[in-house]
Amino acid sequence: KQEVTQIPAALSVPEGENLVLNCSFTDSAIYNLQWFRQDPGKGLTSLLLIQSSQREQTSGRLNASLDKSSGRSTLYIAASQPGDSATYLCAVKKNNAGNMLTFGGGTRLMVKP
Amino acid sequence: EAGVAQSPRYKIIEKRQSVAFWCNPISGHATLYWYQQILGQGPKLLIQFQNNGVVDDSQLPKDRFSAERLKGVDSTLKIQPAKLEDSAVYLCASSLYLEQYFGPGTRLTVT
Numbered sequence: 614k615q616e617v618t619q620i621p622a623a624l625s626v627p628e629g630e631n632l633v634l635n636c637s638f639t640d641s642a643i644y645n646l647q648w649f650r651q652d653p654g655k656g657l658t659s660l661l662l663i664q665s666s667q668r669e670q671t672s673g674r675l676n677a678s679l680d681k682s683s684g685r686s687t688l689y690i691a692a693s694q695p696g697d698s699a700t701y702l703c704a705v706k707k708n709n710a711g712n713m714l715t716f717g718g719g720t721r722l723m724v725k726p
Numbered sequence: 727e728a729g730v731a732q733s734p735r736y737k738i739i740e741k742r743q744s745v746a747f748w749c750n751p752i753s754g755h756a757t758l759y760w761y762q763q764i765l766g767q768g769p770k771l772l773i774q775f776q777n778n779g780v781v782d783d784s785q786l787p788k789d790r791f792s793a794e795r796l797k798g799v800d801s802t803l804k805i806q807p808a809k810l811e812d813s814a815v816y817l818c819a820s821s822l823y824l825e826q827y828f829g830p831g832t833r834l835t836v837t
Contacts, residue, residue: 645824656730656817656828657769702768710758712821713782716768720746 617639617648617705619717626693628655634720636703637666641684648688649702650675651719657702659683728752730829732818734818738835744806751799753821757781759802759826760793761817769817775801808836 616639626632636646645664649657660669661677661684669678675691686703700721704714733751739745751758756777761769772791773783777798790809795801801824806814815831 617769622766633826643758649828654830656830658828662825665732686793692789704768712769712824712826713774714769716770718766718768 614705615643615705615715617715619701619703619720621720622718623721623723625657625723625725628654628693628695629722630693631689631691632693633702633720634690634701634722636686636717637690638684638686638705638715641681642707643681644706644708646677646679646686647696647704647706647714648675648686649704651700651702658661662722690722693722695724696724698724727822728820730820730827732816732829732832734832735830736833736835739808741810741836742807744804745808745834746802746804747801747818747834749818749829751801752822752827753817755822755827756798757821758795758801758822759804759819760801761819762790763815763817763831765814768789771799772803808834810836812836 618637620635628629647662649662663670663679674691679686700719704716734782753796758775763769772786773793775795778795793803813836818829818832819826
């Protein structure tokens with residue numbers, strides 16, 4: 614059974630810092646990995662999707678990497694801003710059939726002005 | 727493009743009562759998902775529909791939870807009777823291909 618773990622569970626940084634969020638998964642036979650953002654009282658917004666054949670994806674100040682063999686992914690946020698404060702979730706999809714996502718518990722990020 | 731709509735946004739009920747949630751997916755999205763997100767945890771898939779057929783309901787507590795997607799569009803999720811541990815946010819998502827789009831969720835509190 615796939616298990617997804619995110620460390621740390623919570624993180625507080627001053628504005629302007631670069632930071633890294635970690636995600637690990639137990640079964641390396643994944644189809645893709647996604648990073649989501651969740652704001653309080655709202656649904657999930659997809660940030661980046663990395664296919665199993667890819668090593669990284671970039672969008673603006675965000676960069677996600679994937680090391681499938683070691684079961685790890687990182688989300689790098691450059692020059693953090695207070696507007697980045699949210700919970701960040703990673704999710705893995707095992708195969709193309711069914712499209713089922715297994716989520717980690719999330720990292721709650723607070724960026725202080 | 728309109729997003730995934732859910733109602734109600736909040737619901738408070740007493741244990742042993744019943745409750746129903748409604749989801750309207752993005753137009754044209756064949757696949758619809760219901761997730762349960764307990765406070766401090768990631769979402770857990772309850773049930774997945776492809777059009778109006780069930781693809782995966784292995785984590786749905788079928789003794790008290792039921793879901794349907796009539797005509798392959800809107801969907802309802804019902805809990806009867808509710809327990810304290812059902813307090814959570816219930817998220818609906820839909821997809822056309824790979825990416826899932828999430829609604830704002832319904833926050834359920836069972837007292």
